Amino acid sequence: xxxxxxxxxxxxxxxxxxxxxxxxxxxxxxxxxxxxxxxxxxxxxxxxxxxxxxxxxxxxxxxxxxxxxxxxxxxxxxxxxxxxxxxxxxxxxxxxxxxxxxxxxxxxxxxxxxxxxxxxxxxxxxxxxxxxxxxxxxxxxxxxxxxxxxxxxxxxxxxxxxxxxxxxxxxxxxxxxxxxxxxxxxxxxxxxxxxxxxxxxxxxxxxxxxxxxxxxxxxxxxxxxxxxxxxxxxxxxxxxxxxxxxxxxxxxxxxxxxxxxxxxxxxxxxxxxxxxx
Numbered sequence: 008x009x010x011x012x013x014x015x016x017x018x019x020x021x022x023x024x025x026x027x028x029x030x031x032x033x034x035x036x037x038x039x040x041x042x043x044x045x046x047x048x049x050x051x052x053x054x055x056x057x058x059x060x061x062x063x064x065x066x067x068x069x070x071x072x073x074x075x076x077x078x079x080x081x082x083x084x085x086x087x088x089x090x091x092x093x094x095x096x097x098x099x100x101x102x103x104x105x106x107x108x109x110x111x112x113x114x115x116x117x118x119x120x121x122x123x124x125x126x127x128x129x130x131x132x133x134x135x136x137x138x139x140x141x142x143x144x145x146x147x148x149x150x151x152x153x154x155x156x157x158x159x160x161x162x163x164x165x166x167x168x169x170x171x172x173x174x175x176x177x178x179x180x181x182x183x184x185x186x187x188x189x190x191x192x193x194x195x196x197x198x199x200x201x202x203x204x205x206x207x208x209x210x211x212x213x214x215x216x217x218x219x220x221x222x223x224x225x226x227x228x229x230x231x232x233x234x235x236x237x238x239x240x241x242x243x244x245x246x247x248x249x250x251x252x253x254x255x256x257x258x259x260x261x262x263x264x265x266x267x268x269x270x271x272x273x274x275x276x277x278x279x280x281x282x283x284x
Contacts, residue, residue, distance in 0.1 A: 085220030
């Protein structure tokens with residue numbers, strides 16, 4: 008499961024009290040140790056939940072009912088991207104569609120903002136998300152990205168275009184009435200309103216990853232980027248930096264021929280050989 012907010016934990020604790028749960032002394036770094044039948048729930052100060060015992064599934068079901076009751080179940084598309092700020096590797100944009108039942112499935116998986124998850128967990132969850140809900144992914148490998156960027160000359164305009172095309176494709180299939188996107192500029196909403204019906208509920212907000220459908224899209228996007236980075240490494244026989252740490256970028260640039268860079272990096276980034284030292 009993910010990390011939960013204090014208000015969510017309060018609701019969980021109150022519900023378990025109503026169910027007759029026994030509250031035992033918590034272990035170190037934990038706020039609660041709660042026993043219900045043969046199930047044990049430990050709630051850590053960080054907001055993490057750990058289940059144990061033979062009745063742990065019963066406890067999970069109770070917790071998920073508490074959480075799902077406070078979450079909007081409107082069928083919707085959630086969107087997010089990975090690789091926007093990274094010099095090396097592809098840009099991946101993901102859109103996930105989930106109806107009421109799909110949202111429940113995502114909650115049971117414990118989806119949360121992919122930035123809070125390890126690479127291993129992201130890859131694992133991505134497969135499960137793809138099994139439970141529908142969606143679409145647009146992958147712009149560096150070569151394609153650079154060609155498209157040369158047309159728009161602006162990253163946000165490029166993203167606006169990709170999101171519009173991706174959502175148009177998804178709309179043809181699912182006719183969704185709501186879309187939630189993590190905000191990166193002030194123009195996307197107006198661009199979307201040009202192409203979708205007037206009654207479309209378009210939500211473009213900061214920290215949209217708090218929405219489980221957006222969190223699912225975030226996980227799928229990051230997982231796909233990880234896979235594509237691995238493919239690039241195998242194809243060219245080099246190690247690629249996952250972020251923008253100066254020392255890693257410097258090592259990378261010192262080991263890659265200049266003519267190969269357009270296949271591996273976003274060339275409009277203001278990074279040159281020797282800049283990182």
